[in-house]
Amino acid sequence: MPASKKTTQAGTGFDLKRPATINDIARLAGVSKKTVSRIINHSPLVRQDTREKVEALMQEVGYVPDPLARGLAFRRSFLIGMVYDNPTAQFIVNMQYGALDTLRNSGFELVVHPCDSRSPNYIDGVRRFVQQQKLHGVMLVPRVSEDQALADMLAEIDVRYVRIAAVSMDTPERMVVTHDHDGAAEVADYLQSLGHRDIAMITGPRDYRSSIERTNGFISGLQQRGIELPKARIVEAGYTFESGVAAAEKLLGGKKRPTAIFCGNDEMAAGVYRVAMRAGISIPRQLSVVGYDDSPLASRLWPPLTSVRRDTRDTGRISAAMLLQPEDAPRQLASVRPHLIVRDSCQPPD
């Protein structure tokens, strides 16, 4: 079956079986292909009426420039890469949706590249990916976004990138900052306002910047309200459900239990729920719990989990938009702010 074109090409007497090329447009419009090229690339060096005539023709014929040919000539493809190392599924998918929101109808497409940042040569893998595909730009999602060696490599091969991270760690035009410090501080505020004084925290791994920021934000938020978070009340875990279970067992197995626990993400909060359930500790009556991420899991749990929402889709949108901006665009750091979603997992202590 031959490739066929649905578009009616009435008026031009033009009805090829194959897709139109820049040559067809040039011939039909009676201009050189260079002029058509200028119009494709939004060069200002085209007379207004010429531009309009050619654009009308392209519309009518359904002409779209071939990204492979353009990519070959430009020495750069029309692909945006998204590089990440195993965040939760919902986070990845939201980031992809967000990026695609801005890529849609831009002529760019999204190529996904999960990788294992603990593997010794993962940076080489990313380099091959970027260079072979001649990517137009790369989105770096936590936690690979925090790897300075990766960023250095990308700078060295001269490819644009955007890093999504809890705090700024690069030039402004390369950063989207998620302010995890503030999200955690808001939790501190909230728990204090409910009257909690003996509070604990289950943190993510200490080599994740998000984890450091959430921990420090929580500690300093409490401090500002006159509450100390003793070392013994801070347990490090691995951002996973299972590690949350283990951490909760430590915190809830002692003689004196905290009245509230803040978890570095929802998965670990689910671990706290599990332990509380098994131990017959009632949430929120005997124990208040707060998570971070506001994943779907938060509202599936019982009682529904109070959690810090991050607008991941929006983060993806913004990141992709930064990569599409012209090189000489005003360079400013982008921000996405977290905010607390209150559900039923907290109440004042007895």
Added chain:
Amino acid sequence: MPASKKTTQAGTGFDLKRPATINDIARLAGVSKKTVSRIINHSPLVRQDTREKVEALMQEVGYVPDPLARGLAFRRSFLIGMVYDNPTAQFIVNMQYGALDTLRNSGFELVVHPCDSRSPNYIDGVRRFVQQQKLHGVMLVPRVSEDQALADMLAEIDVRYVRIAAVSMDTPERMVVTHDHDGAAEVADYLQSLGHRDIAMITGPRDYRSSIERTNGFISGLQQRGIELPKARIVEAGYTFESGVAAAEKLLGGKKRPTAIFCGNDEMAAGVYRVAMRAGISIPRQLSVVGYDDSPLASRLWPPLTSVRRDTRDTGRISAAMLLQPEDAPRQLASVRPHLIVRDSCQPPD
């Protein structure tokens, strides 16, 4: 900063700043570029020693053919598209991981394309995506995989595709079948073996093939064991948590409650948990529950949910592999079989 090559190119005296091209290889090897091209494309028409010499050189220089140039000449890119319409995040992500498992080091990359199959012109959107990018092939994930109009469009524009679906609905080389009927039948077996007789089901939407197969598989599985599933015990929902809640309220609000409920997916099972929790109905003591998907949610819930696992990552792997096979490869239908994962959400009825 100039693009740089890390690879040492000792021995050849070859050390360009730019990546090597087919011309460099040809010149250095003392053969024509056509011969190099033959080697790249694994043509048999090359003498063994020529091949070895050139391949060694390519290795040494770190030469990789430019996919943009190859794509332009072939009139087909080295991109695989994945088209889907809003399944759960974990399902999408696993499918992507699976596809990337087989694409890794193949020279192909994965381009993602979520879409809204209820939108009137979504098929047009997919067509533009496929044609503009000159995709090498397309993976169709449920439920868009069930849309015959979409498949027809792809066949018409002559692009390879693979449909992932509950049953075969296309030529064998275009199908990966997930046998949802059998998965549901296994649940029927299991519940019957526990002694349940008054059983209910919450189904997905009736216009999803997966939903139809799971429902029919469950009904006929029960029938084979001598158990009828009355119409009143079948409630249709929307594969979402909220719709699961609503369906569970219907089933659990009546005078005589079923002793077991099979849900078309885990999200709806979580809805049953929610209603049972609120109504003080104990799972599994007073009510057994089974889900489908074996999502992470299944093991986060309390009690952990018995569910049907589908090997989604494997499905992705197989689907991508089918798209990479040569056109003339043996064409046979691929299968992925579901199986029941027993946890703590079921027990014999009182």
Added chain:
DNA sequence: CTGAAAGCGCTTACAG
């Protein structure tokens, strides 16, 4: 088994 010529559909560099 190997190669010289032409072409894929665009853009860059230069000229006017």
Added chain:
DNA sequence: CTGAAAGCGCTTACAG
């Protein structure tokens, strides 16, 4: 503001 020539890095079609 517009265009003719050369080139991006490959493959196809043809010839030997």
